[in-house]
Amino acid sequence: MAEDFHDFFAENSQWVDQNGQPAPQPTDQQQSTGTVPPPPAPPKSRKDMRRRRRRAKRSGLTKILLVVAALALVAVCIWTTISLVKSGKGLFSTQDTSSSVVNDYAGPGEGSVEFTVSEGESATEIAQKLVEADIVKTAGAFTQAVANAGAPNLYPGTFQLQTKMKASDVVTILSDNTKAGGYLQVKAGERVSDVIANAASLSGIAEADFKAVIDAGGDGILPAEANGKFEGWFEPGSYNVKGQTSAKDVLKTMVDKRVAKLDSLGVPTGAERERLLIIASIAEAEVNRAEYYGKVSRVILNRLDKGMTLGMDTTVAYGLGIKASQLTNAQLNDASNPYNTRLIKGLTPTPISNPGDNAIQAAMNPESGDWLFFVTTNLSTGETKFTTGSEADQKAQFEQYVQEYKTANPGAN
Structure with missing residues (x-):
């Protein structure tokens, strides 16, 4: 009976250290060799024992709280991942999650409204x-749509739009200059x-009013070298x-x-301009x-140098x-x-367009030939061929090119 009790106690008892934590148990080798370490020192008093038990309980509670917190964190991560996957907004989603896309009208729009884009306005403005x-x-919906479309040109002008339109539809219209009204091109x-003629139609100002200013010589408008003639003095662009x-x-x-552009290009002033x-x-x-352009400019100069007429049909047509x-x-x-530069030598009295x-830069720096x-x-x-060589050779080449023109363009003059 005593041996049974001793065996039971040996199998079920456990040493604890001074902090109340389980102490390492003797190994089989330690028991067989008789090198079992001595048991932990017993508590000095019952008060010390209670302190150790409280410390052990606190340690166990801390471990439980850490485990619970870790499990909660894992649960939150799993829930967030599932939510992102369901909404299609995960890290690897190809959808645009910006508010600019979310806050967009579905379109197609309501009613009709005129909208004007001014010269030089940015997409943000x-x-x-x-x-x-x-x-x-x-x-944001509009600027994102502009970016998605490859940042196209947004033309100045007055456009017919609707309220509550999808942003991408607005970009399509504003980037189409054929839909721009009110702006003179x-x-x-x-x-x-x-x-x-176009300015009168778009502005509502009578064409006669424009002609009256032009016929009066443009006093206070044209520079002196224009000699009172407007031809050539309008800068291409939108107005x-x-x-x-x-x-x-x-x-x-x-x-x-036009004057500002000529200045920026470095075009000489006065009669040379x-x-x-x-x-x-x-x-x-x-x-x-x-x-x-550079070759034609050189042809003009070469013919002037030789005392030849320019022979340009476009100048004759302009005069008529x-x-x-x-x-x-x-x-x-x-x-x-x-x-009529077929019959009259020299340059025309004014530009013809x-x-x-x-073309201006080519006239300033014509090619050599x-x-x-x-x-x-x-x-x-638009393929154009130029003659070269002696004057006789060039006349022969010219006749050859004229025949090529008539063959390639049957019915043309």
Whole structure:
């Protein structure tokens, strides 16, 4: 009985250290070799024993709280991950989670509203105006749509829109210049007559008012070297003319921008500036590819140097107010037309259009060559061939290119 009790006690008893924590138990080897370490020192008193028990309880409670906190953290992480996956907004989601996308109208829109984009306005400024007009829901929706579309040009002008539109639909309209109204578009190579006709239509100002200012010589508008003539002195670009009431103000704005551009390009002032505008305007009218402007400018200079007439049909047509394709043989042989460079030597009295930057720069820096003639042999592609060599050789080449032109363009003059 005593042995059984001793065995039970040996199997079920456990040493504890002074902190109340389980002490290491003797190993089998320690027991077999008789090297069992002595048991922990007993508590000095019952008070010490109670202190040790309280300390052990606190230690156990701390461990339980740590385990509970860790489990709670894991649960929160799992719940968050599931929520993100369900909403499609996880770290690897391709959806845009910005509020600009969320806060967008579904479209297609309601009613009709006019919206004006002013020259030089940024996408951010346009976005704010769109929000104020309740065309888009948020500025962020619009700027994000602009970015998604590859940051296209947003053209100045007055557009027909609706309220409560989807931002991407608004971007599509504002980036289409054919839908812009109220803004006068002056194109490189346009004549003054075409510009003022468009300006009158868009502004509501009578075309007669524009003609009156032009016929009066543009006093207070044109620089002295223009000699009272507006042709060549309108800067290509966009102009907000809707609602304006003064033809003089519209014309002055275009001339002022032209002068500023010529200054920025380093074009000499005085008579040389007018001369370069004339050469540039002819080059712009004769070919439709900028790569040829420098060569045409050189042809003009070479023919002037040799005392030859320029022989440009575009100048003849300008003097008659028609297109070169409308010319008749009688008109080509009419010496009363001061712009008939087939018969009259020298440059034309004025430019024959409003040339663009490329043509102006080409007139300032013409290419080097002995070319005297050129022919646009293919009207579809704009391919133009230039003659070279002796004057006799160039005349022969010219006739060859004329035949190529007639073959490639049957029915053309």
